[in-house]
Every structure is written in C-alpha cells, then in structure tokens.
Amino acid sequence: MEIDPFIFRLSIFILSIFIGYYVVWSVTPSLHTPLMSVTNAISSVIIVGAIIAGLSGESQSIFNNSSIFGFLAILLAAINIFGGFLVTQRMLAMYKKKKKNK
Amino acid sequence: MISANLSAVFYLISGVLFILALRGLSSPETSRQGNFFGILGMVIAITVTFLSIGNFSTGFIHVLIFLLIGGIIGTFIAYKIPMTAMPELVAGFHSLVGLAAVFVAISAFLNPEAFNLGSPGNIKLGSLIEMSIGAAVGAITFSGSIIAFLKLQGIMSGSPITFKGQHLLNALILISTVVVTYLLCLTQSSNLFWILLAISFLIGFLLIIPIGGADMPVVISMLNSYSGWAAAGIGFTLENTALIITGALVGSSGAILSYIMCKAMNRSFFSVILGGFGATDQSSTLKGKEQKPVKSGNAEDAAFLMKNASSVIIVPGYGMAVAQAQHALREMVDTLKKNDIKVSYAIHPVAGRMPGHMNVLLAEANVPYDEVFELEEINNDFANTDVAFVIGANDVTNPAAKTDPQSPIYGMPVLDVEKCKSVLFVKRSLSPGYAGVDNDLFYKENTLMLFSDAKKMTESITKNL
Numbered sequence: 387m388e389i390d391p392f393i394f395r396l397s398i399f400i401l402s403i404f405i406g407y408y409v410v411w412s413v414t415p416s417l418h419t420p421l422m423s424v425t426n427a428i429s430s431v432i433i434v435g436a437i438i439a440g441l442s443g444e445s446q447s448i449f450n451n452s453s454i455f456g457f458l459a460i461l462l463a464a465i466n467i468f469g470g471f472l473v474t475q476r477m478l479a480m481y482k483k484k485k486k487n488k
Numbered sequence: 489m490i491s492a493n494l495s496a497v498f499y500l501i502s503g504v505l506f507i508l509a510l511r512g513l514s515s516p517e518t519s520r521q522g523n524f525f526g527i528l529g530m531v532i533a534i535t536v537t538f539l540s541i542g543n544f545s546t547g548f549i550h551v552l553i554f555l556l557i558g559g560i561i562g563t564f565i566a567y568k569i570p571m572t573a574m575p576e577l578v579a580g581f582h583s584l585v586g587l588a589a590v591f592v593a594i595s596a597f598l599n600p601e602a603f604n605l606g607s608p609g610n611i612k613l614g615s616l617i618e619m620s621i622g623a624a625v626g627a628i629t630f631s632g633s634i635i636a637f638l639k640l641q642g643i644m645s646g647s648p649i650t651f652k653g654q655h656l657l658n659a660l661i662l663i664s665t666v667v668v669t670y671l672l673c674l675t676q677s678s679n680l681f682w683i684l685l686a687i688s689f690l691i692g693f694l695l696i697i698p699i700g701g702a703d704m705p706v707v708i709s710m711l712n713s714y715s716g717w718a719a720a721g722i723g724f725t726l727e728n729t730a731l732i733i734t735g736a737l738v739g740s741s742g743a744i745l746s747y748i749m750c751k752a753m754n755r756s757f758f759s760v761i762l763g764g765f766g767a768t769d770q771s772s773t774l775k776g777k778e779q780k781p782v783k784s785g786n787a788e789d790a791a792f793l794m795k796n797a798s799s800v801i802i803v804p805g806y807g808m809a810v811a812q813a814q815h816a817l818r819e820m821v822d823t824l825k826k827n828d829i830k831v832s833y834a835i836h837p838v839a840g841r842m843p844g845h846m847n848v849l850l851a852e853a854n855v856p857y858d859e860v861f862e863l864e865e866i867n868n869d870f871a872n873t874d875v876a877f878v879i880g881a882n883d884v885t886n887p888a889a890k891t892d893p894q895s896p897i898y899g900m901p902v903l904d905v906e907k908c909k910s911v912l913f914v915k916r917s918l919s920p921g922y923a924g925v926d927n928d929l930f931y932k933e934n935t936l937m938l939f940s941d942a943k944k945m946t947e948s949i950t951k952n953l
Contacts, residue, residue: 392614395724395732402736405507410741413513415837415862416851418745418844419574420523421513422712425738426581428506428526429719432588434499434537435603435726439595440554441547442602452599453547457554459591462584464558465565470581471527472566477574478523480851481516483858 420477427470433463490539496729498536503733505529510737516857533730571852572809575708575841579637582711586629586692589718590685593623596725597681603726609676615725616676620669622721623681624688629714631692636707639696640841646701655762658694661687699760702883704841705749706760713742745843752837752863754889754900782918782930784937787945790912791952793936797874799830801866803903804846805839807880807915811942814853817879820950821855827953832869833860834903836884867904876908880942882915886927895925911935914945 413421439456505525512522538548569577596603596619597611605615638644665687672680699707720735750757794800802821808814821831833855839846850860870876878885885905888895905911906929916939918930929935938945 391727392724395727395729398729399720399724399732399736402503402507402733403740406510406737406740407744409507409510409737410744413510414515415748416835416844416847416857416860417513417516417519418748419578419842419848420519421510421741421844422578422708422745422842423574423581424509424513424523424526425712425716425741426578426585428509428530428734429585429715429738430588431502431506431530431533431730431734432585432592432719432722434533434728434731435592435596435722436588437534437537437551438541438602438726439592439599440551441541442595442599452595452602455591455595455598457550459588459595460551460554461558462588462591464555465562466558466581466584466588467530468559468562469566469577470562471523471530472563473569473574473577474523474526475520476566477571477848477851478516478519480848480854481519481857482851482854483516483856 424474430463430466436460495536495540499730502529502533502730576640579633582715583630583633585715586626589626618724626718627688628692631689632696635696648700649697708842709745787948799873800875802833803878805881813943814849816943816946818853823953834866870904870907874909876905876911879914914938
C-alpha cells in the first residue's frame with residue numbers, strides 16, 4: 387500500500403517542531419529580541435506561496451482576482467523579509483564584548 | 489524550468505539554513521553568521537520559486553516591482569526604527585505575516601488550479617482543511633497583532649478591556665469557527681470561506697483586548713508563535729517543505745518564549761490569555777498608601793552614595809526605555825568605573841515589553857554583553873553589593889512577591905534588590921507598577937527615592953560624581 391504524501395509532510399512538520407524546541411532553548415536570553423525579529427523574517431518565506439499566486443493569472447490580465455491577492459502578499463512579505471533581516475543585523479551588530487583595560 | 493524534485497531539494501536546503509539561523513543565536517559571536525544563513529535561505533527559496541514557475545514574462549516583472557517596493561519600505565523601517573520601539577515593530581511585522589498568509593490562502597481558494605489543488609468549488613478536502621487553518625490562524629495573528637501594536641504604541645490604552653460574558657462569547661465564537669470550517673468542507677461555498685475569515689479577524693481582536701500592558705511580552709511571543717503556525721498551514725496547502733519547516737520552527741520558538749515569560753511572572757499561560765490582569769486594584773493600593781514615610785533624595789545624595797560604594801548593580805526596566813535613558817546610564821556607569829567601582833547589570837526576564845528588550849537597549853548604548861546578567865546569574869550577588877540602582881523597574885523588585893501570599897504577584901521570581909546595603913530608586917512618582925501593587929521597597933529604611941525622569945536624573949548624577 388502506498389503512503390499518502392501528506393504523511394511525509396506531517397513527519398517533517400513534527401520533527402521540525404522538535405528541532406525548533408531544542409534549538410530555541412539553546413538561544414541565550416539576551417538575544418531573545420533578535421530571535422523574535424529573525425523568526426519574523428524567516429516566516430515570511432510564505433512569499434513563495436505569494437509568488438506562485440501572483441504568477442497564476444492568465445497572461446493577458448495579470449491583475450485578475452486571485453493574482454492581485456498574490457501581489458499584495460508579495461508586498462507584505464517583502465517588507466517583512468527586508469525589515470526583519472536588516473533590523474536583526476542592526477541589533478546583532480551592537481552586541482559587543484568588553485574591550486580590554488576599560 | 490527546474491523539476492519539482494529538484495526544487496523540493498532546494499526548499500529543504502533553505503529550511504536547513506533557517507534552522508542554522510536560529511542555532512546561531514545561541515551566542516552573540518555566532519549570531520551574525522546565523523543571520524547570514526537566514527538571508528541565504530530566503531534568497532534560495534525565492535530564486536527556486538521563480539525557476540520552478542519559469543514564467544519570465546510580464547508577470548515576472550510585476551513580481552519584481554512589488555518585491556522591490558516592499559524591500560524599500562522594509563529597509564527604510566529597519567534603519568529608521570529606534571531600538572526602544574522594537575516591541576511595536578515586531579508586533580507590526582507579525583501582523584504582516586498574518587495578513588500575507590490570509591492573502592495567499594484567499595488566492596489559493598479562488599484559483600486552486602495554480603497550486604494543483606483541484607478546481608474552484610471542487611478543492612481537495614485535505615487542502616481545503618489546511619487552507620482554512622492557515623487562513624484562520626493568519627487572520628487571528630493579523631488582528632491580534634494590530635491590537636498589540638496599538639496598545640504598545642499607546643494609541644490604545646494599555647489597560648485591559650473586559651466586559652461581562654467575555655469568556656462565553658469567545659468560547660462561542662471559537663466553536664463557530666469549527667462549525668463553519670466543517671460546513672465549508674461540505675459545501676465548498678465561498679461565502680462560508682469569507683465568513684470564516686471574518687470570524688477569525690474578530691477572534692484575534694477579542695483575544696488581545698482583555699490583556700494588559702504588563703502581559704505584553706507574553707502576547708508578542710504568542711503572536712510570534714501563531715504567525716509560525718499560520719505559515720505552516722499554508723506550507724501544507726502548497727506542499728512546500730521550506731514553509732512547513734519554518735512554520736514549525738517559528739511556532740515552537742514563540743511557544744517557548746511565551747512559556748519563559750509566563751514562568752518569569754509565575755502565571756499560567758491560561759490566566760494570561762483570559763486577561764484582566766493589571767487592572768489597578770484600587771482597594772489594595774489605597775490601603776498601602778497609609779502615609780508611610782518615604783526617604784527621597786536628589787542627584788547629589790545619589791552620587792555621594794555611589795561614590796562611596798565599591799560595587800553597584802543596575803536594574804533597568806521599562807521606564808528606562810520610555811525615558812530613552814540607556815545612553816545617559818552608560819555614561820554614568822563609565823564615570824563610576826573610572827572611580828574603580830564594580831558595576832554590573834541585572835535583567836529580569838520580563839523587564840520591558842518583549843523578551844530581551846532591555847538587553848538590546850543596553851547593547852545599543854554600547855554596554856558590553858558580558859556585564860549584563862540574567863536573574864538567576866546575579867540574584868545571589870545583591871547581598872554583597874553596596875548600591876542597587878533601580879531605573880524604571882518596579883514590580884520585578886517587589887519583595888512582596890516573596891513574603892505576601894495575598895499579593896497578586898506572589899510567587900513571581902524577583903530580583904533581591906532589598907538585600908543591598910542601599911537602594912536607589914529612580915521613579916517619577918510613588919505610583920504602583922503595572923501589576924497594580926504597591927512596592928514595599930519604597931518605604932524601606934535603606935531605600936532612597938529619586939523622583940525624576942530617568943534620563944534627567946541619571947545625567948545629573950553623572951555631573952555630581
């Protein structure tokens with residue numbers, strides 16, 4: 387009997403939850419704010435779906451019903467991706483070690 | 489155009505890169521590299537999506553334009569935002585993820601052929617369920633984050649909004665989403681899909697309005713978690729591994745942060761969600777205000793005390809963020825250090841409005857991160873310290889949490905500030921903190937209250953040193 391591909395995706399999902407659990411517990415508390423902004427940025431990988439949705443329309447009318455939602459989603463996700471990664475970068479650049487003799 | 493199998497492999501790679509991005513945050517040294525992995529993962533995912541569609545006609549240009557506009561807005565925000573506004577920013581970003589998930593779900597519902605999910609009115613049952621979950625959670629994330637954003641920004645009052653029958657109403661609405669989803673799967677009616685979205689927006693709104701300002705760290709973490717589950721729901725619909733992995737990572741990350749925050753306040757997650765905490769309990773505040781003697785001082789007194797100390801612990805809180813006093817504080821500490829006084833910082837997990845809020849502000853003011861300590865690391869040191877300088881914190885230092893079983897914050901882990909030889913308390917007034925409880929520390933023999941704006945006070949102390 388063949389296994390439904392859904393089961394494979396479910397397996398990936400469940401295992402990723404466990405990976406997330408252990409990885410996030412090892413994040414140092416002082417970096418919890420960057421953790422939130424970076425998780426924000428990576429969850430915008432939803433842009434993948436938005437791009438598919440945007441390009442799904444008939445070639446004549448790219449702004450048909452379903453693709454306009456795709457384009458709006460691309461816009462929102464792009465704000466998040468750039469904003470999220472850059473603000474994380476900006477924060478992380480500020481975490482410095484003590485300089486000697488000071 | 490690349491094959492479906494090859495693109496699946498690439499999506500897997502970007503998922504792994506995202507795991508590494510989070511892994512990097514285990515220490516500040518590796519964190520910058522981690523962020524780079526995250527960006528790389530995103531670039532791979534987007535490129536592969538373009539290649540797998542292989543449509544480089546006008547549509548492609550449109551996508552690029554929208555990507556560019558979003559990118560410019562995002563970049564602008566990222567560089568303009570002051571560090572004190574991070575909680576608002578993160579709440580705002582969560583709402584965007586939520587709304588994007590809703591839009592993708594709508595698009596998939598209107599045009600399922602594009603996603604290989606069947607035809608309109610005849611969408612595969614499994615996909616329809618996944619889609620509904622993704623859309624509903626996305627909508628809750630969106631409206632919830634908007635409310636959180638408004639509360640943090642101060643546009644909406646931070647005090648909880650409660651009314652009679654609130655919990656019953658929420659429960660009924662929650663049940664109705666399940667019913668609507670069930671009917672939607674039976675009939676595939678687009679009206680039901682819109683109703684489901686509307687109800688979900690309402691839930692997000694109702695869920696967050698009863699939650700008070702002090703519980704914001706939990707709320708933001710919780711919404712972070714929701715945005716992850718929404719992404720995962722869409723990931724199942726689109727059969728995309730990168731999205732499923734990321735959704736699971738973000739979902740569990742937010743859940744862990746909420747757990748840490750709840751634990752730091754000694755409250756159950758459930759009681760936070762039910763809300764209502766932080767409404768000022770009038771009776772207890774008035775009782776506590778029986779004209780107890782308070783010693784108050786000025787900047788000179790504070791400077792004198794600290795100059796004669798050999799060790800000082802700084803306890804920052806939300807008030808420091810509000811007054812933007814982190815730079816002034818660093819300057820004061822530099823002066824202290826020149827006088828060979830040992831200075832360290834003690835940070836309570838729920839200080840500020842989001843997890844790690846204080847750490848970012850201190851890092852912004854160039855405070856080296858190895859001088860900053862968490863509650864468990866430093867709490868025993870207070871007994872051997874001369875001066876505790878509490879700036880903008882209140883509830884997290886309240887000894888009532890240890891001694892008074894009647895107190896609403898009883899059992900919450902607090903910083904043992906009162907064990908110091910003397911305590912300096914920078915505060916604008918004697919008003920109670922967000923938990924609405926009076927702080928006994930104000931009336932202690934060895935406490936000196938410095939009634940002023942945190943920034944002005946710190947600056948004038950520095951002058952007097």
